[in-house]
Amino acid sequence: MQVGIDKMSFFSPQHYIDMVDLAHARGEEPDKYLIGIGQTQQAVAPATQDVVTMGANAADQMLTQTDREEIEEVIFATESGVDQSKSAAVYVQKLLGINRYARTIELKQACYSGTYGLMQARDYVTLHPEAKVLVIASDIARYGLNTGGEVTQGAGAVAMLVTANPTIATLNQDSVFMSDEIMDFWRPNDSSTAVVDGKFSANIYRDFFKELWDRYRAQTSRDLNSFKALVFHLPFTKMGLKALRDVLPEVSEEKQNALLTSFEASRHYNKQIGNLYTGSAYLSLMSLLLNDDTLQAGDDLALFSYGSGAEGELFSLTLQANYNQGLITNQLPELLEQRTQLSISEYEQMFASVVQGSTNRALDITHDHAKFVLSGVQDQKRQYVEQF
Missing domain, CATH: 3.40.47.10 (Thiolase/Chalcone synthase)
Structure with missing residues (x-):
């Protein structure tokens, strides 16, 4: 099922x-x-x-x-x-x-x-x-x-x-995840605004992605060629682009260009809405589905989710036939x-x-x-x- x-x-x-x-x-x-x-x-x-x-x-x-x-x-x-x-x-x-x-x-x-x-x-x-x-x-x-x-x-x-x-x-049963107590971002109970160490947090995000990506590859024997696109948590869209660039050398130039093109589709709406915290990765998924006209049923997508403080997860989804009917x-x-x-x-x-x-x-x-x-x-x- x-x-x-x-x-x-x-x-x-x-x-x-x-x-x-x-x-x-x-x-x-x-x-x-x-x-x-x-x-x-x-x-x-x-x-x-x-x-x-x-x-x-x-x-x-x-x-x-x-x-x-x-x-x-x-x-x-x-x-x-x-x-x-x-x-x-x-x-x-x-x-x-x-x-x-x-x-x-x-x-x-x-x-x-x-x-x-x-x-x-x-x-x-x-x-x-x-x-x-x-x-x-x-x-x-x-x-x-x-x-x-x-x-x-x-x-x-x-x-x-x-x-x-x-x-x-479909949400596949292949998640890898990790947590570490890191003070890159927090919001005290008496504050309506968050506290963030921006550069530190951006570096932790990339570190989490790379470690989880390596762990995912080791556990599943899959690589970048297995995926039509990578979807990222996008508190700001340049962050996801940097993380993607960290792993692009693993594939051919042709595949790199295809992944970059899909990434541009996946950040189209995030660039115009901004940071959604918990919803950012899923707005990016919607943006990909709505703006990448090369997607087909059966394509596998990898999604990287990150939350400061810090916790991350990487898993895959498989597109279904007529997936746009769910939007x-x-x-x-x-x-x-x-x-x-x-x-x-x-x-x-x-x-x-x-x-x-x-x-x-x-x-x-x-x-x-x-x-x-x-x-x-x-x-x-x-x-x-x-x-x-």
């Missing part, structure tokens, strides 16, 4: 900034951001969007009523949780009308936990072939204004439905086309407006066009609203 990703969907807030504008505002040369970091635009979350609303907005677009009745688990991966005790998954269960006889759980390990959630979903469906599991990876990447990490911020959510006999791709037609192009560009001053005001703490607060939701929004806080409780 094959188990894997049956459907995928994406959501990101309706506002963005241009990296050229940000570079000028910060006194930097634009190419430092455009080429050196590999980002062109960055999604900006208003106060009315948090990880719960983004996750619900992503999943809602792909779920049928039958799905909502048959889902047995909701696994929510985030490092931007809204409560220290209550899971984001249980909010989403209610917002989406998912049956009450489903498990709801939230996972955390920096940017990695979306992958762990996906593997837990795969293993559960393997034991329960009739089950469906909803996996959501939703985050708002915040490092602060005028910080070194500001250019690698972003916001969005990827939702995946895991089933037997999937439409998009929503024109979803990402239309989302990008409908976004509103902010000036840097508008972005700075929006950045500062985020809901923090539990003080009573009412938010103006009239300018947020998403289906699910955060309308405020009342009696220390977040108030979620379905607008249509």
